[in-house]
Amino acid sequence: DAKTTQPTSMDCAEGRAANLPCNHSTISGNEYVYWYRQIHSQGPQYIIHGLKNNETNEMASLIITEDRKSSTLILPHATLRDTAVYYCIVRGTNNAGNMLTFGGGTRLMVKP
């Protein structure tokens, strides 16, 4: 699975959009981009995933560049409860163990 690079930390004002970038320049054609978050030692929580088209669900939007080398997770109206570590993960369909490789992630701090 391709490696990802994320900023170590980011701040966001409550009510504003939080835009979390991720670089995955070595991504290959069959690899998906997944986003999870972990709130202070709780179990990681799935947010969204995509292959090449932009995706949106009730939690967030995922914007993937046309060359697929980077993506951005957007939390449209961040709240204090969105303070967490956000992980961008790239994994392929041939990953038989369904293993998610969690890197360092981005620690998002939402401030009042």
Place this chain on the structure above:
Amino acid sequence: EAQVTQNPRYLITVTGKKLTVTCSQNMNHEYMSWYRQDPGLGLRQIYYSMNVEVTDKGDVPEGYKVSRKEKRNFPLILESPSPNQTSLYFCASSELFIYEQFFGPGTRLTVL
């Protein structure tokens, strides 16, 4: 409510005393996994199971055993725990290997 449950949530034990951490999911998922999380090392997969009676090693299987006799349960067994197995453990499940994983709340294990 769809969920993954783990028991116990907290456990302090001594070196060499066999223990089992249970994991159960009520979503009829095929895939189940165990991860451990340690500071600075992220989440690492211990074992996974693609279906009943089918299990395989993840990244860090040494010192652990698992079984999958029923679809809903995937216990993690430490036959002779050692202090280096002190960690935060997560169980996860997913419908198919490319789908999102649902994580349990975690089990914090301390081996003295």
